[in-house]
Amino acid sequence: MSLPLILVAVFGTAFGAVWAAVTPDEDRTERNFVVFGASLVSALIVWWLLGQGLYSASFPAFELGVASLNFKFALDPLGLTYAVIASTLWVFASVYSVGYMDQEGKQRQFFSFFLLSAGITLGIAFSGNLFTFYLFYELLTFATYPLVVHSGGEDAAKAGRKYITYSLVGASLILAAIVMLWRLTGGILDFGAISAALGNASAGQLVTLFFLFFIGFGVKAAIMPLHGWLPAAMVAPTPVSALLHAVAVVNAGVFGILRTVYSVFGVDVVQNMKIRPVLLGICALTILMGSLIALKQDVLKRRLAYSTISQLAYILLGAFVLHPLALKGAILHMIFHSTLKIVLFFSAGIVATETGYLNVSELRGVGRILPLTLGSFGLISLGMIGMLPLSGFWSKYFLLQGSLAADAWILLAVLLLSGLLNAFYFLPITITAFSGESDLQPRKKSSSLWFMLVPTLALAALGLVFGLWPGLASPLVDAVVAQFFSL
Amino acid sequence: MPVVISENLAVLIVVALLSAGYVMPLLKKIKRFRVAEFFAVFVLGLALSGGLYLAREVLHNGAFTYAVGGWSAPWGIELAVDSVSGLFLITIGLVAAPILLWASVDLVREVGSRARAAWYLTLYLLLVAALSGLAVTGDLFNVYVMVEVATIASCAIVAARSNAVSVEATFKYLMLATIGSGFVLLGIGFLFVLTGNLNMNFIFQELSTSWQNYPTALWVGLSFFMVGFGVKSALFPLHVWLPDAHSSAITPSSAMLSSLAVKGYIIALLKVFYIAVGPEIITNLPITDIMTLLGMLAIVAGALFALAQDELKRRLAFSTVSQVGYIFLGIGLGNIHGLTGTFMHIISHGATKALLFLAAGAIIKQTGKTRISEMAGVGFEMPVTLGVFAVGSLSMIGIPLFSGFVSKWQLLLGSLVNRNFLAVIVLVGGSLLAAAYLLPVLRTAFFERSQDRTVKEVPYVQLVAMLFLAVVIIMVGTFPSFVLQLAKQAAGTLLGLEVLP
């Protein structure tokens, strides 16, 4: 029952994409319903799978013929987590973008690729072996490129070029790594089965492989210094920035690294590679540098982009500590950061559409015009800092525990310091927005405002709910931890 | 299929194509010329089905030889039908038919008159026949004859549209090709002097016992072959004729040359080196190193030259140079994976490059724009064409589920088996460069706005042709098991290994 459902979830959205593409320009309502419906259906399917209980299952691959390069889907807690995040947020984002794109052109192109990327993301989540993963990962780049350059113009083109260059280079590294792995394991690429087959590989080979994967996925996970594309890609329309650069694409990179560490190599192998300090160092550096650079950004979305960079490094940090608690923190942070960051992007988008302001320095008094938007922005930025009672606290709390339990003391300082830095670059935004009077003469709110506002508020509320009942997420997360650590 | 046909099938294919070719001029008088064209396509279809049948035979019952007219070697002409020939026959059928179908729409307008069109068809079928001959031939005599026929025919179809540029390109092509065939002939002469035979198997037996006595002479002969076939198949430093010829010829010709003609000579080269001379001699002589070297050089340089082009067809021509580099790299690797990769790339690049050229031709025909920089927004006027162009580009870059990936994968494996990491880097970088010179086309076509909305999509026949090729690419990419098995077996036959079906 599950495999067909997964196929529906993955390719149903693709079908929706085609539908959206063939819908004539003027039938906006129809297209909107298609977009919303398709993402809703896939989300429902994912939730149904979740409801089925968190078993790991891998489905009969259908033969691609290329020696043991099979097309294989699998269902495991880790993948399911990513799927749940992506598909759920996609529903909200579809509502939001219906509102946001109301005035924009090229809707067919936008929405078809929007849905296509949704399906591909689910494909990444459910892929059962490295080859399938690589396939969808590669496709994601091409499916999201049109969204990045959607706004047109020279800088969009430049950003798109940057994005695709970075991604393709990363992907090609991954391809090389996969081929080497194939050689080493004698053709075994299924997640979970690889590490057993790596027995006769030399340490040097393993480390080389690991770093090939790390750099390859690190591009999308925006590890410094591979992050260049992310701030540039902020020229995209806001729903795109929100989804792709807070939820789908960057998380795909992070998810890839999680897969590499836990499903490909396995905890013990990585443990024995003795490279943890290097990895942790890189992550710590990314966290701090990202925050410090974010401090200097005046363009709101760029600031958010840099905060994303540093927040993603938290997740990787948790992954590399190789401790159950830290992994729990990492997975929680993957969930919470997505749900929080998307709200920030949404609010920024609303501000941009309603007032036309893009810079932090212009926001003075805007809070009076858009109280709900800026209110949720402020609330959620508290969450990003890691203050109770918002969800952001809990992930950092487990990250801290994990890294301390694994004797990575320095991380305590890093995490606390970066929390403070987050406060430095997030809070002034809200405070300026609510203090003083804006010189903006009041104009009527655009008709589609509520389409954008409702998802924003709902997700903000979600952040609060998770903060007060972090237990809601724990069955899933504990399942992931139990999957990789024999506790 | 009746026995008499099935066992004579190999020669029947060639004969059928030849005779069909010679019938064409007679058909130029009939009322609707399309009939003639469709007849030609139909014959090609027959050839394809025959090729498939042979391939299945070979795959299941192993290779067999066929003595033409019952005269067995060394007196008679011997055809050696093995998986190499099967694979290449399939490639020919899969690619030649859609190209001709595409051409059939406005061939007359392209070449000027019905009569010329009819002769064009003749030449086209001759070329195909010669290539199929190369696929099935078993001795050097035929190799020479077929190579010559192919050369003249391909020169002729380049000159089909008679304007200054194409004629000049043709002349250059002809000169170089003739020098090349002179070298090939000399190479044949050397082998003959050394062994007193022209049949590949006999040559193989002779050499395997006695080649240490005169390695230098053998080497000189092999160098003659390499240069001769290198010129004809546009191995990098010898590719000089290709860009002019391919960019100035009419679209079907360019597609044909890039996707098939070039490969035909490579098949011949493979036969000479691996069947006639034999793998162990090849691996003992520095040939493989040289081929690897030239292959890598070709991959990089071809791509760099392609980047420099603004004219779409010329860019594609240079990309052919680069892709031929992949094929030679595979030959140079000389292990089972490498050669499998070579064969897979022969078929995948055949389909892909044909598709790209046809799409480019469609764009040029509808918009009259030859430069990429002028093609802003074409994607919205001609979605299908640009869509299949995208398919071709992705396959060329080597994205999974497209045929290009399969061959790249095998090549990567091959270079890893040889611990040749430079080759790995070059392969990966090559596909990045391919992305660099193909994706801008799509970007310009889809993500830049154009003013005029007047352009229309090409007629559906041409769409069908292109879509067919796209489907081939995707099917080979997604379910390659049959072709891949064939390619593996072909590589096995060349290396003298037994590959289980």
Next chain:
Amino acid sequence: MGEIGSRIIQNYPYVFALALFIIGIYTILTNSNLFKKVIGINIMEGSIYVFFIAAGNIRGGVAPILDMGEPGLVYVNPLPQALMLTGIVVSVSVTAFSLALIMKLYRFYGTVDAREIMRIRSEVRASAGGN
């Protein structure tokens, strides 16, 4: 010296063929006149024929025509001769084709000099605005 000399004397056809080949190549390379290039190609191919016939020849052998009357006759190898017949045919056709092309080129460029054609062509491209 003597020994090498005698070998040269013995294999004079090959030496001759080599000389011819070099002459042909030299003609192709040095003459910018297209006709002369074609002639050069013919010379080159001629050298190849010589090479083959020499290779196929056997001292005192007779033409390979089966004669039941006299057994024990030594026949020269017919294969190279057959090959060369084909080769001659091919080269004739190539020559014809290239001559036709030269005529067309003369029609287009008004000259049969390769350098001239190069010059004109690059001028045309330059006027077309380069590539």
Next chain:
Amino acid sequence: MHWSLLLIVIPFLGAALLGYLRDQRSQSLIGIAVGTIVLLSSVMSFLAFRAHGVLTWQLNGAGVFAPSLRLDGLSALFSMFSAGVWLVTGIYMYTYMQHEERTLSFYAFYLITLGAVQGLFLAGDFVTLLVFFEVMTVASFFWVIHRQDRESMQAGYFYLFLGIAAGLCIAGGIALLLVAGTTLKIGLSAAVPGNTAMFGWAVLLFVLGFGVKAGMAPVHIWLPKAHPVAPTPGSALLSGILIKAGAYGLIRTGQMVNWGLGDLVPWLGTLVVILGVVTMLLGVGLALLQANAKRLLAYHSVSQMGYIILGIGTALVLKGQGSFGLSGAIFHSLNHALFKSALFLGVGIIVLGTDELDLNKLGGLWKKYPWTAICMLIAAFGITGTPGLNGFISKSLLHHGALEVALSGNAIMVWAERFFNLVGVGTAASFVKLIGLTFLGKQKTQLKADAGEGPMLKIAMALLAAVMLIIGTQPDLIMNLFIKPATHSAGLTDLAQLSQVNFFASSAVWDMLITLALGGTLFAFGMKTNLFHYEPPQWLSLEAAGRQLVKAYVAADSYVSRTYQSFSRRFGFRLRSCYRRMLVINRRLDFEGGGIFTVLSFSNLNSNAFLVLTVFAALVLYYFGARLLGG
């Protein structure tokens, strides 16, 4: 326990209700109503504690985070007096807020903060405590920036960021505790942890985190910035209650380490004592130099918190025998809440009438403000520790504690005791200054038309004064009713020595009177020699150091980024030009010709034929070369 839940819920409901009320009066009525309800229910819950002892309440089934509440003597006491002060302030605000703008937001955050504070005092485990701690920080932040001018913004950022840092410290401490394997429950002393070092770090982080809120040196810097700019009720509550949250946290931390029994963290007691002394000295020293009334009071809050911290420190040093210090700290928290809010409210009344905070510009106001003058005088006596007023009681308790540690002969402790008296002198001096310069002498500024003390203001002040007098005169009642149970629930069971203390022993009284006298003389001396106008050099303050640090960072950062950008620009430019050049060469080599390329160009037939030959030659030569090399 239901009463305690009410304590937390009611204020938030009130805040929600405020949204529907536009005019200031009804808003303030809501405020007063909520304050009353909260006070009543806190009293009720105190009675419940008297009846049933410690009450705990746990929200189950929430998985990772299970909020829990705990009502014991300490929390009951703190919640009660905070509720009381809140109510008084609410009454005060009825008049005061008529002179402020944006009353709605102020009232909303006034109530939210009340809820947060109550929750903080009633929290049953440190995570729950942290929740309310953060809410309190953020909500009270809006008091500070309420004026929204540049100064208040700056002060607000200081307050907010330090508060958040404190929260992060506490969070880190919690994580450390968990890993160290001890309980997070409040009110239990930690079981012997698995990892003592980690436990020590956790305690240190707690001290730092709560110290920020408690205005402990050297992280007190937010306090003198925030108080002057906030509206008077805000500063009154900040200084009266919010910093007590820090003290509360410190006390609970002490309880967690079981007041030094078992030497889990041996250095803790000494550290806290030193911090306390430094805080006292710094606060009073800087207070003496202030001319701005509110800032003077703010610095006094610092020094008074120093007393409290010192008390906690002595309790820690004495390992379970320190009931003097601890009870003194608790008692002093109560007292300080009372007189410091009274003082702030009084100053607020003056400000309403004069818009003047500079003491040197005030004077002779007692005629106009008799009630205020009297109440502030009482409060001043209280804070200076005059016998008969509340301050005296707690200070003498603390002094006992100090004496006890001094008996140990340890130099630090001896000096601590001496500084204790010295600070008393300074305090006295500066309050003589405050009262004298404000109410005595001749009037320097003329008053506004509506200047004067409205009934509500009078009531507020009078209430506070009355309570202070009651405490001052009936110390034993208060001790037995509140302080002893609180001390007991704070983890000190041995309270024997508390019962035999005689507050009004002549020696103690004399000490205090001498201190006052010395204070007076110091004031006179200071007024003669313009000692009070001395400006301490900038570099002394931590804030200045921080500013230097930020400057240095910014400079370094800008330098690095500039060099990086210029480098990358130049590099990218080079790269691009090389790339273009290559393309041009390729094209010319390909067919465009020109210059040398006419000969080399691929479209040159001769060169092509030559190329073919060269390749052939190269192959043959390569072979021979290979053979020569290969032998």
